[in-house]
Amino acid sequence: MNTPLNRMSFHNSAVGILAGGGVLPGQVAQKIIAQGRSVFIIAFEGFAEEAVIRPFPHAYVRLGAAGQLLSLLRQNHCQDIVLIGPVRRPSLLDLRPDKEGAKILARLGKAFFRGDDGLLAALVNILAEEGFHVRGAHEFLHESVGRLGVMGKIVPDEVALHDIELGIKVIHALGKLDIGQACVVQSGVVLAVEAMEGTDKMIIRAGECRQPRPGGVLVKLAKPGQERRADMPTIGPRTIDNVVKAGLRGVGFEPGSTLFTDMQACIDLADQQNIFLYGIDL
Structure with a gap:
């Protein structure tokens, strides 16, 4: 040593x-x-x-x-x-x-x-x-860490909140196996889970699987026991853009454990596209 x-x-x-x-x-x-x-x-x-x-x-x-x-x-x-x-x-x-x-x-x-x-x-x-x-x-990036509750103007409805609850269970199950940090849920159906391809490609795949009913939600959380000093969930404008292109309704994330590469740009883009950004009360 x-x-x-x-x-x-x-x-x-x-x-x-x-x-x-x-x-x-x-x-x-x-x-x-x-x-x-x-x-x-x-x-x-x-x-x-x-x-x-x-x-x-x-x-x-x-x-x-x-x-x-x-x-x-x-x-x-x-x-x-x-x-x-x-x-x-x-x-x-x-x-x-x-x-x-x-x-x-x-x-x-x-x-x-x-x-x-x-x-x-x-x-x-x-x-x-x-x-x-x-x-x-x-x-070092205190102001870039996601906050609890709604960030922006759009508020998730009851359907979206139920999808977020299911997404939390999915990610916790995946996290125990050290697989991924994110999934997409639509009206109680899991459309996609993140593996080695990363969040952006997973969102694209989820858009291809989206059902003919309201939107869907990206849920992104730290894995149980994750080493946050080396790997925190990250969301940026490209994430929001992919959420929009996939036809999803919003993003649920873990407050205090999610970094935004450009928080104001993410909020502005989400508001423009009627997408919610929601810090989940775990």
Whole structure:
């Protein structure tokens, strides 16, 4: 175990951001800098978006190059780290781990072959053993976390609320198997559940299955016991756009455990399209 980072002064340390895709890595970096701290971004090759990370100190690292990743974090005096942005899980063949990566794979053991949450939880533990403190993105993006109740002008009716109740049961059942965070329910019928394809493709599939009756609801929640520091449910304008295209009536999400990539844009688009955004009282 490496421990020198534990002796590092908080004020002298930077926050390392392990960046996948999307805009959230840049938003986290901006908030950290606004707090008077520096950042260093580890941009995962093939996933991080150049326009998002370009304004900040960064280096590109492929997923399997754990030795390079850890070395860069230490060279840039990173003590706290944030994992943010989607990354597609590679096969062992594609991963091509370096020497340190092979050691970490050995430490992960069976966790590498579990669902995403089991793998991420194991990675968080290993990073802690290496002397880093893993922080959740929501700790920096307070205003981007979904709120309880109706967000916007549209209120779910009784049919939608019943669909949300069923969706909660479905996701909790799926979550125990570490499968997915979302499903679509229409008038008591489950149209689709999320698996490896992700929420957006699942919504499209649900639209193809929609029955000739009122709408349907996207329900998106954290899995039971999910490691929120590494993987929080995320909703963005593209999610709302896909909900509209699929003919759904709204979105039910978990308040306090859902990140919005652009909350005001999501609310505005939902209002324009008569779609509700509803933080579920669990």
